[in-house]
Amino acid sequence: MAGIKDLARECGVSVATVSRALNGHPEVSVETRRQVQQAAERLGYRPSQSARALVRGRSDAVGLLWDSGYETAGRKHPFLLSLLVGLKQALSDVGRHLILLNVDVDRQGPRAYLDTARQFQVDGVIVMGVDDHRPALRELFESSLPCVAIDHDIAGPRACCVTSDNRAGAVEAVRHLHDLGHRRIATITGPVDLMPAVQRLRGFQQAVGELGLDLPDEYVQNGDFFMDSGYACGRRLAGLPKSRRPTAVFVAGDEMALGAMHAFADAGLDVPEDIAVVGFDDIEAASLVRPALTTVAQDSLALGTAAVSALLDFVDDRFGDRPAPESPILTPTRLVIRQSCGGGR
Amino acid sequence: MAGIKDLARECGVSVATVSRALNGHPEVSVETRRQVQQAAERLGYRPSQSARALVRGRSDAVGLLWDSGYETAGRKHPFLLSLLVGLKQALSDVGRHLILLNVDVDRQGPRAYLDTARQFQVDGVIVMGVDDHRPALRELFESSLPCVAIDHDIAGPRACCVTSDNRAGAVEAVRHLHDLGHRRIATITGPVDLMPAVQRLRGFQQAVGELGLDLPDEYVQNGDFFMDSGYACGRRLAGLPKSRRPTAVFVAGDEMALGAMHAFADAGLDVPEDIAVVGFDDIEAASLVRPALTTVAQDSLALGTAAVSALLDFVDDRFGDRPAPESPILTPTRLVIRQSCGGGR
DNA sequence: CCGGTGATCGAAAACGTTTACGGCACTCTA
DNA sequence: TAGAGTGCCGTAAACGTTTTCGATCACCGG
Incomplete structure (x- = not known):
């Protein structure tokens, strides 16, 4: 893998300049930026997520807390899959990735949700299909980590809930x-x-x-x-x-x-x-x-989008105007008419 | 977040020792190890994934390549959700996490699959529900990155396929x-x-x-x-x-x-x-x-387990004895008898 | 000619780990 | 008792980025 140093050498500039050029900082000449971008393209350069996350303290990823044990226990979420699709799509649009956080609260103790999220330096977490009454959830929601729950009525300083109307x-x-x-x-x-x-x-x-x-x-x-x-x-x-x-x-x-x-x-x-x-x-x-x-x-896609956008509002602290998001955030539903009431096709 | 340095200070040892103690290296006395582990427990220490991945060159995570566009286009995988559950469970058992790699091949070019995987330093990728004929897929499978495909008949030097029988x-x-x-x-x-x-x-x-x-x-x-x-x-x-x-x-x-x-x-x-x-x-x-x-x-759980275990075989290069895994790897099915043939309940 | 200002860039420190290397205090062997 | 071996540990380099702090240069007004 080509690293930032290779790029720097290739272009005859310093690594700092390369970084700035690629991240859109203004203090770099258009000419240099162009060169760097071309070289990056040519060499197939991709910045290391780890290095990036390490130094920036954030990862551009959001965690998904989803207790699959819940799922196998038969309590399946009616449309979790479409929800996943919605989430994935919405995240893709903002250039973020989704990490399925594998945490077993029973084994790892009550701080596990929060700790795991921090360990991965995710920008925030989305919670769905978990047991409402876990203390670990309280812990999570009362923390300063941005999180939004889907279909769970919980809130906190930087947490809210989205659900269908x-x-x-x-x-x-x-x-x-x-x-x-x-x-x-x-x-x-x-x-x-x-x-x-x-x-x-x-x-x-x-x-x-x-x-x-x-x-x-x-x-x-x-x-x-x-x-x-x-x-x-x-x-x-x-x-x-x-x-x-x-x-x-x-x-x-x-x-x-x-x-x-x-x-x-x-x-x-x-x-x-x-x-x-x-x-x-x-x-x-x-x-x-x-x-x-x-x-x-x-509308699972709308649900996903709403969840992601709410989460990012927290992450980027976009609460200058409004005091805090109303919770829960509601997403419209749609009546699809088929045959079981007559009048359908 | 407590870091490794805090632990070191707390225990009066060096960071190297802390690292060794926590990672089970043999060259540390049982007494020190105990102390370090207790301190880690007490302070709720969790190693930073990014730092770890950066220096080790691997992340203990596996990527999931799953084209959700495929899904929304109506071509839904019949049991992708249960498959996800299976994967998640299997990965949880080996202490690894799952990253949903959000890659749009059409926008990012034919090397996108491979590049994204490398960028995240995932140990390997699991591929499912994608369009068979993409050149990007070939690229991926012909690379040295461990990957296993589910229900896709493709193979490569470090790639195989698992499917139900x-x-x-x-x-x-x-x-x-x-x-x-x-x-x-x-x-x-x-x-x-x-x-x-x-x-x-x-x-x-x-x-x-x-x-x-x-x-x-x-x-x-x-x-x-x-x-x-x-x-x-x-x-x-x-x-x-x-x-x-x-x-x-x-x-x-x-x-x-x-x-x-x-x-x-x-x-x-x-x-x-x-x-x-x-x-x-x-x-x-x-x-x-x-x-x-x-x-x-x-058996989606067995499928998930098989996929993960095959993947890890590649990752850990467990091919001293057998030359290479037979591909595809088959997972047994089960006839569930209900009413549509008579004879059921 | 001089000081100031902006534009552009480089050197180096940081981020939190892992690990190669070496050192010290023992014990064992000859 | 010298030397080798062993068990334990610390120092420091490395991983690949981002970002701070200056440095250089050109230009401009006075």
Whole structure:
């Protein structure tokens, strides 16, 4: 690998000048800059990340804290992969890289998140899919290290949270059902300790209230985001006497929605004829099943972009005007209409 | 952050000794080592990755080359996420980290893959989900940088490929169908320029041959791994006169399998009564649909582990005994029996 | 002609490690 | 007891950059 010295020799200047030329410092003549750039191109020069990070104290990389144990334990994030794509894209646009920080808090102790981040001199970290209640997370968020969490409701001096506008998404979904003529609308919720789940429930309640609909207790069934719970909840709804049975149900997660649809089928109910179903997340399977699931999609790319841009705001201390970013930062959702409510294609 | 000097001062030894103590060099007394380790613990010392990488010329990190543009373009890898989990886990076990290398070959030129890897001083790279025919890839594989590709059939002096045993998986699948009494077995293939697709076809042909089954031309339908193509192929199979219509079909990808199932349903055929379907990959949706899809699952964790271990073999030059690793390295698949062939639960 | 000013650049210190080399105090052997 | 060997450790160089502090030079106004 050609180093900066080779470049210097090649151009007959000092290493300092080379560095300045390549980093866009103004105190170098256009002629020299041109020469240096050409030589760099010619020799295929790439500055050593390590050396650069060492002396500058920052690495132009952001860390990703993502507890994959969480993933293998079956609690899979509905669209973590698309989120990764979004993050990667957004980072690519600003010329930064992403380091998957492999940290096992249980083994490495409560400071592990923070320590590992510092060890790599990442400019900041993005946190997702981890257990909310770890002390290590508090430690991280209360530190001065810039970080943004996705779908976790935590904040700190240089930390905020970005998430989809779950509430608005829910509202749009039940409005859609209302528009289609439904008046008896039930819901199946996610686990109450997950922020997206509670926001979706809030949105549901808000919309039902605004539309002046009845909401008997048995119209909100508690699930856990997995299919079996969706089935069980669907079973209960289907079992209601016909006069009290909902004609539509807003399900807080696609996987549960599919479970509910199976339950309805087993109960002899036709979707969407007898009962309409709208889900949340737009997982891959949503478009693969029959009837295809109408659902509110999260914009994972926007989410990634928002996360990255918020993070960089912290990193570059861009808070002259506004005092601090509102948290959580919300990203719009989009209702994608398919077949499970009728009216789709 | 406490540095190595602080540790040295704290323990009254030189930095060299601290380094040696922490890195397990033998030439340090047990007593000193204990002291240093305790002090390190106490002060929460973490060595700077940059400094370490700079002087050692390696970073203890491996790069991941994964073209996310490929992903957003819809050509999604069926189980890239689980693969990531597998990689992460395997790397975690050997104390290494994963850097998502953000490289845009189109913008940065044909040496970009290699250069970026070198720039980060990664010990090696893992390649997946990229366009096979890029010259940049050749460049990479023909270099001396250790790399392993997942599902790409390329090799080089210090490069190999790991993939699932697609062929054996296919064989097992059609054997299963045969065991269930099926004799007229068709297949829907993936695109012929993708290694897994051709291996699955080979396996299918092999099994059909071994079992002495008839294989009329119209029994192999060419798809592209996406649902629509599966539907189209299914349509064609369903349209055959009943006496020549297959009673089972081996589909080279789950998404296409779902498409085929829809086609069969539209043609009034019952799955699995009239026609059995077995897929490949075990994507999430496979267990979410009704009837749930019998499919051959790839072991993404094993795949990740195999990739990492092969990579490290190159990195550490563990080829005293064997001349070079056979390529591709194969990872076993597993037939998961659900409902789409009958006989499942 | 002189001091000041800007533009351009070089020398060298720093960043936090690892490691080659050498040194010292022992112990062992002859 | 000299010499060799061994166990332990310190000094300092090296890794490849960035950045501070001056240095040089040309030019300009007085």
